[in-house]
Amino acid sequence: MAGLTDRTYHHGDLKVALLAAARSMVEEEGGDAFTLREAARRAGVSHGAPAHHFGDKTGLLTELAVQVMSERVEQVEAARIAAGPDPVDQLKACGMAHILFMISHPRLERLCWQDTLVHRDDPALLAVLQRMAAGLIESMSAATGKMLIPDKEANPSTLLAISVVHGFAQMVNERVILQDVPEQERQTRALAMADDMLELVGTVFGNELPKDV
Amino acid sequence: MAGLTDRTYHHGDLKVALLAAARSMVEEEGGDAFTLREAARRAGVSHGAPAHHFGDKTGLLTELAVQVMSERVEQVEAARIAAGPDPVDQLKACGMAHILFMISHPRLERLCWQDTLVHRDDPALLAVLQRMAAGLIESMSAATGKMLIPDKEANPSTLLAISVVHGFAQMVNERVILQDVPEQERQTRALAMADDMLELVGTVFGNELPKDV
DNA sequence: GCGCGTATATAGACACTGTAAAGATTTATC
DNA sequence: GATAAATCTTTACAGTGTCTATATACGCGC
Numbered sequence: 001m002a003g004l005t006d007r008t009y010h011h012g013d014l015k016v017a018l019l020a021a022a023r024s025m026v027e028e029e030g031g032d033a034f035t036l037r038e039a040a041r042r043a044g045v046s047h048g049a050p051a052h053h054f055g056d057k058t059g060l061l062t063e064l065a066v067q068v069m070s071e072r073v074e075q076v077e078a079a080r081i082a083a084g085p086d087p088v089d090q091l092k093a094c095g096m097a098h099i100l101f102m103i104s105h106p107r108l109e110r111l112c113w114q115d116t117l118v119h120r121d122d123p124a125l126l127a128v129l130q131r132m133a134a135g136l137i138e139s140m141s142a143a144t145g146k147m148l149i150p151d152k153e154a155n156p157s158t159l160l161a162i163s164v165v166h167g168f169a170q171m172v173n174e175r176v177i178l179q180d181v182p183e184q185e186r187q188t189r190a191l192a193m194a195d196d197m198l199e200l201v202g203t204v205f206g207n208e209l210p211k212d213v
Numbered sequence: 214m215a216g217l218t219d220r221t222y223h224h225g226d227l228k229v230a231l232l233a234a235a236r237s238m239v240e241e242e243g244g245d246a247f248t249l250r251e252a253a254r255r256a257g258v259s260h261g262a263p264a265h266h267f268g269d270k271t272g273l274l275t276e277l278a279v280q281v282m283s284e285r286v287e288q289v290e291a292a293r294i295a296a297g298p299d300p301v302d303q304l305k306a307c308g309m310a311h312i313l314f315m316i317s318h319p320r321l322e323r324l325c326w327q328d329t330l331v332h333r334d335d336p337a338l339l340a341v342l343q344r345m346a347a348g349l350i351e352s353m354s355a356a357t358g359k360m361l362i363p364d365k366e367a368n369p370s371t372l373l374a375i376s377v378v379h380g381f382a383q384m385v386n387e388r389v390i391l392q393d394v395p396e397q398e399r400q401t402r403a404l405a406m407a408d409d410m411l412e413l414v415g416t417v418f419g420n421e422l423p424k425d426v
Numbered sequence: 427g428c429g430c431g432t433a434t435a436t437a438g439a440c441a442c443t444g445t446a447a448a449g450a451t452t453t454a455t456c
Numbered sequence: 457g458a459t460a461a462a463t464c465t466t467t468a469c470a471g472t473g474t475c476t477a478t479a480t481a482c483g484c485g486c
Contacts, residue, residue: 046437047437047473051475053434156413160377162389162390164377170380171376193369196369197372200369260444261445261464
């Protein structure tokens with residue numbers, strides 16, 4: 001046949017090869033620039049091959065999104081453990097970890113929320129988002145001293161915390177702020193700003209706390 | 214020729230017709246679903262016609278983005294005026310107006326930040342964003358009592374305010390929160406939540422204020 | 427070791443897309 | 457009224473995602 005140079009007919013590890021190709025493509029050029037055919041090309045395989053493993057373009061990207069979100073959850077969890085015993089410290093550490101991950105992987109982060117590229121209702125994706133939410137609830141419960149039910153949306157403090165973290169990272173990524181800062185400085189400056197900001201947010205929780213928990 | 218039914222050869226108002234078509238397409242299906250050819254079809258014109266007015270697909274969408282952002286700035290400004298004399302009230306009103314606009318036009322809002330679909334460095338777009346920032350700085354200066362220089366990024370309070378507003382709206386739009394709420398309730402519930410949250414944010418400014426300005 | 431079902435990969439086709447170039451038609455200007 | 461400019465059509469081309477039919481290799485029962 002054509003196209004088969006030294007490889008065997010069966011690739012052997014095509015699924016992970018395609019995911020790796022997709023990851024680097026998205027990282028470099030963004031989710032919109034991802035192409036099933038180019039991914040197949042990079043994996044050294046015909047353009048029809050991916051269908052057998054992912055069925056669909058969005059199928060492939062959905063698996064990538066799950067991968068990315070899992071990494072994010074793990075890194076946040078690690079940061080919380082490293083933060084020591086104080087729950088408010090833990091909460092801040094989680095926020096910083098979220099922000100760090102998001103601004104370190106802007107295009108991957110964006111991908112995970114693009115419903116034209118990802119099956120937002122995929123069970124695995126929903127599961128990892130669930131894990132993310134659970135971590136937040138736990139941190140929040142510890143920090144405010146009261147047990148919070150998973151109906152996180154009713155609580156203004158929790159909402160404030162997520163919104164700040166999510167919003168700040170998004171604005172950095174979308175160049176709403178720090179537009180003209182050179183790439184190398186961007187991250188450190190963003191983190192410094194985030195630190196100040198989350199400190200300020202901490203005062204909100206400080207105010208509504210009995211102060212001795 | 215073919216395709217010309219009752220219309221004259223020259224459309225007469227093709228530019229606005231295409232923008233209108235684009236707007237409804239984006240509103241209904243999102244920016245990724247927008248198609249130059251379909252827009253031309255809706256305007257009753259051949260697929261090559263748009264090029265003469267916008268040059269490019271992103272050119273057209275950029276003009277749409279400018280249109281949308283202008284509306285947003287105007288509505289926010291109107292809300293601030295309607296809020297009365299108290300600067301903190303004004304600030305909250307601006308925040309609510311931003312949120313209201315964003316959750317009312319989720320897909321249009323998203324479009325404005327998608328750098329694969331929009332020329333983010335377009336002069337007109339930059340200008341309207343500048344206007345948006347200026348409004349915020351002014352509100353913020355009035356609310357905190359001190360004159361703020363346009364280096365808004367250095368100020369943690371300002372940063373907190375933008376992040377909360379931007380982040381909250383984004384999370385509503387991307388179904389991170391209020392996923393399962395029926396469409397008709399979503400907006401009112403989101404606004405109620407936003408109101409509580411911004412009230413909480415207000416306490417932050419209240420704390421750092423001399424309290425009598 | 428052998429056959430056979432199944433998983434995996436290929437190849438070609440189809441309907442789309444955006445963009446570019448060349449021709450046709452109307453409007454504007456002198 | 458002639459000529460230039462603006463506007464629209466048409467044709468063509470290189471991509472894309474997905475579908476279908478075909479080819480190849482693997483794994484399991486015997």
